[in-house]
Amino acid sequence: MEEQAVVLYSAPAIGHLTPMVELGKLLLTRQPSLSIHVLLPSQAYEGGSISSYIAAVSAAHPSITFHHLPPTSLPPDYSTTSPHLETLALELLRLNNPNVHRTLVSISEIHRVRALVIDFFCTNALSVARGLGIPCYYFFSSSGNSLTAFLGLPVLHRTTAKSLKDLATDTVLRFPGAPPLLPSDIGELLQDRNDRAYELLLESATNMLMASGIIMNTLEKLEEEAVKAIRDGKCVPDGPTPPLYCIGPLVSSGDGGKAGSGGGPGNDKPECLTWLDSQPRGSVVFLSFGSLGLKEIATGLERSGHRFLLVVRSPATGKGHKAVSTAEPALLPEGFLERTAGRGFVVKSWAPQVAVLNHGATGGFVTHCGWNSVLEAVCAGVPMIAWPLYAEQRQNRVFMVEAMRVALPMEEAAGEERSVSAAEVERRVRGLMGPEGKAIRERMQHLKQEAQAALNPGGSAQVALAELVQSWNIA
Numbered sequence: 001m002e003e004q005a006v007v008l009y010s011a012p013a014i015g016h017l018t019p020m021v022e023l024g025k026l027l028l029t030r031q032p033s034l035s036i037h038v039l040l041p042s043q044a045y046e047g048g049s050i051s052s053y054i055a056a057v058s059a060a061h062p063s064i065t066f067h068h069l070p071p072t073s074l075p076p077d078y079s080t081t082s083p084h085l086e087t088l089a090l091e092l093l094r095l096n097n098p099n100v101h102r103t104l105v106s107i108s109e110i111h112r113v114r115a116l117v118i119d120f121f122c123t124n125a126l127s128v129a130r131g132l133g134i135p136c137y138y139f140f141s142s143s144g145n146s147l148t149a150f151l152g153l154p155v156l157h158r159t160t161a162k163s164l165k166d167l168a169t170d171t172v173l174r175f176p177g178a179p180p181l182l183p184s185d186i187g188e189l190l191q192d193r194n195d196r197a198y199e200l201l202l203e204s205a206t207n208m209l210m211a212s213g214i215i216m217n218t219l220e221k222l223e224e225e226a227v228k229a230i231r232d233g234k235c236v237p238d239g240p241t242p243p244l245y246c247i248g249p250l251v252s253s254g255d256g257g258k259a260g261s262g263g264g265p266g267n268d269k270p271e272c273l274t275w276l277d278s279q280p281r282g283s284v285v286f287l288s289f290g291s292l293g294l295k296e297i298a299t300g301l302e303r304s305g306h307r308f309l310l311v312v313r314s315p316a317t318g319k320g321h322k323a324v325s326t327a328e329p330a331l332l333p334e335g336f337l338e339r340t341a342g343r344g345f346v347v348k349s350w351a352p353q354v355a356v357l358n359h360g361a362t363g364g365f366v367t368h369c370g371w372n373s374v375l376e377a378v379c380a381g382v383p384m385i386a387w388p389l390y391a392e393q394r395q396n397r398v399f400m401v402e403a404m405r406v407a408l409p410m411e412e413a414a415g416e417e418r419s420v421s422a423a424e425v426e427r428r429v430r431g432l433m434g435p436e437g438k439a440i441r442e443r444m445q446h447l448k449q450e451a452q453a454a455l456n457p458g459g460s461a462q463v464a465l466a467e468l469v470q471s472w473n474i475a
């Protein structure tokens with residue numbers, strides 16, 4: 001019998017690729033005879049960690065095949081005034097259609113392709129799938145609340161003449177099922193309607209309605225109102241909304257080297273986990289932020305008096321607490337490491353995040369609100385402080401605080417810089433770890449159980465997965 005296949009088309013970002021690969025693995029648990037093909041655009045994935053990730057996934061899951069698409073290039077006369085790197089990624093993805101077509105045709109020669117699942121950045125492939133008669137599904141890698149805003153984008157575009165950046169700063173934006181947002185909560189790619197990135201994402205949001213379904217990496221119980229509003233068609237007032245499949249929370253199981261977050265490269269137990277072993281239960285705040293505002297973070301942490309595990313990304317070098325101090329003394333306040341020795345641990349560049357979050361000593365997580373990180377904390381039952389940096393993370397903060405009730409907000413000072421003071425870091429860390437954080441701690445314990453229940457047989461994620469597979473007529 002002809003082998004059946006599902007093709008997944010990822011955007012060139014690790015935070016988009018890993019949940020898609022998890023979807024592939026999940027499909028295999030339900031339908032082991034299936035073959036999964038992942039299309040990888042040629043643009044660079046950040047961090048250079050992609051090849052070890054792919055090698056690890058391929059070794060552990062022989063039914064998952066990765067296809068590296070040939071490079072695309074922009075026409076010589078191409079010019080854009082868009083200030084965003086993502087615009088270039090979106091343009092190059094648009095030019096990928098011939099490659100996607102060729103690869104789909106070649107996979108179809110030996111397989112029956114039941115579905116093409118595309119990242120919402122890869123919207124142009126919808127027409128390729130249609131041309132080949134393959135059902136096309138969107139994979140939305142952020143929250144259900146964010147999806148209400150994304151589906152609402154064409155409506156907002158039609159009903160407002162101004163760009164978001166030109167609206168009064170206190171304008172209230174309402175998307176059914178989600179808490180109200182301010183224009184500044186929406187990601188920078190969507191701020192200016194004359195920006196090419198805006199145009200391309202608006203096209204994606206419009207195309208989404210023509211998909212055969214929308215696959216969401218979320219736990220229904222985490223965002224019931226948003227999911228219900230989408231299902232009830234409230235986010236798309238003038239036409240049908242494709243069926244929604246909440247198959248999450250998909251969290252990397254850690255067989256993927258650096259990009260998977262179960263452990264660092266090699267088999268040795270990471271030093272930070274050994275350090276956590278010696279800390280009291282629920283006592284450590286975990287922060288993973290790069291070098292941005294590091295002095296304020298460090299000062300706030302020191303003043304909070306709490307234990308902490310701090311990941312310092314580029315430009316730090318060296319390994320562990322001491323090495324960072326000798327290699328990059330300017331990154332941290334003078335004498336910080338000595339004064340916090342014993343209650344603080346600094347990791348260079350990358351921590352095995354899922355393992356850290358699931359360690360009993362971890363009691364709080366200061367996150368940049370990337371959706372994978374949020375789901376990982378939910379699955380581990382760890383309460384959060386929401387400190388958004390870019391992309392859709394500012395709206396995620398609103399959703400996490402007001403709708404999901406899984407985080408305290410970190411509030412930036414007014415002004416262009418949006419900097420966070422040491423006093424705010426101290427206040428929020430004390431708050432989360434003290435009585436103020438009690439309600440969130442309890443909610444996280446409850447959600448941890450809900451996440452497990454969703455993934456168990458008969459749970460909401462399993463039911464959604466069964467419905468999805470059924471819609472593909474996979475025998």
Ligand SMILES: O=c1ccn([C@@H]2O[C@H](COP(=O)(O)OP(=O)(O)O[C@H]3O[C@H](CO)[C@@H](O)[C@H](O)[C@H]3O)[C@@H](O)[C@H]2O)c(=O)[nH]1
Nearest residue numbers: 015141142261288350351352353354370371372373391392
């Ligand atoms: O030291 C580290 C840092 C990160 N991670 C892992 O890296 C992933 C990061 O994913 P995510 O939290 O989603 O952040 P980004 O990679 O920044 O995600 C992009 O994609 C997400 C999904 O669309 C969006 O929500 C974000 O805003 C966007 O920046 C997670 O699995 C983490 O466990 C580690 O294992 N160790």
